[in-house]
Amino acid sequence: MDTSLLLIEKNDGIALLTINSPKTLNALNSTVLSELEGALYELDRDDAVKVVVLTGAGDKAFVAGADIKEMAAMNAFEGQQFGLKGQRVMLTMEKMRKPVIAAVNGYALGGGLELALACDFIYASEKARLGFPEVTLGIIPGFGGTQNLARRIGSARASExxxxxxxxxxxxxxxxxxxxxxxxxxxxxAKAMETAAAIAAVGTLGVAYAKNAIVNGLNMGKEDGFRYEASLFGVLFATEDQKEGMGAFVEKRQAVFKGK
Structure with a gap:
């Protein structure tokens, strides 16, 4: 799938998803957000895709933020709806069965940092600069940034x-x-793709259930998280992938997982 605003390349179980608007430093406007939500949904449904690498076109920015020109004309209701639209994209990525790796090649500011934080983990270029400049515009992060950053690094660092x-x-x-x-x-x-290849090579269901346990477990108390982990652990023993993985280990051969 290629569009003017998104580029998708698929190879050996890896989908490279590039936000392709370098003239605007890959800013997130309503159109980009809609296309991104649709692309993530389709990639999650594609059984040939095991892992997604997300990056931005050009060498200056991953995503430099949400589109300020679009936001400047919004009223309170429109601002809330724009925030909810961005949050839907972040939640779509977090709820995907497939892991998503952010390859942050330049500026990741505002909505761009929120997009990276919604990925499962982030690799960054030495040139990358990250931040939330929203308060300098009289607003706050609106695509989940206050929640995801505090959960990742604690409230004190996030507040700073x-x-x-x-x-x-x-x-x-x-x-x-x-x-x-x-x-x-x-x-x-290359490093992001190398890690993606390692993920794509192992049991698809195991990775999907591990992501499920991590993402959902963060919203539970520790004991509830333990119980949830145990339930997913048990379910996997009813799968073909578990039989193949353990059988291959015992037989000292390479496992061939089918995601079943």
């Missing part, structure tokens, strides 16, 4: 970044736990 409106370098974002690893710009996408 959101209240100040400042950008931080990729190295600090890594130290704070926002970013998993930082790479040279020319290595970033």
């Amino acid at each position: 970044l959101i209240f100040s409106g400042r950008m931080i370098e990729a190295s600090k974002a890594c130290t704070w736990g926002i970013v998993n690893e930082v790479f040279a710009p020319e290595e970033l996408l």
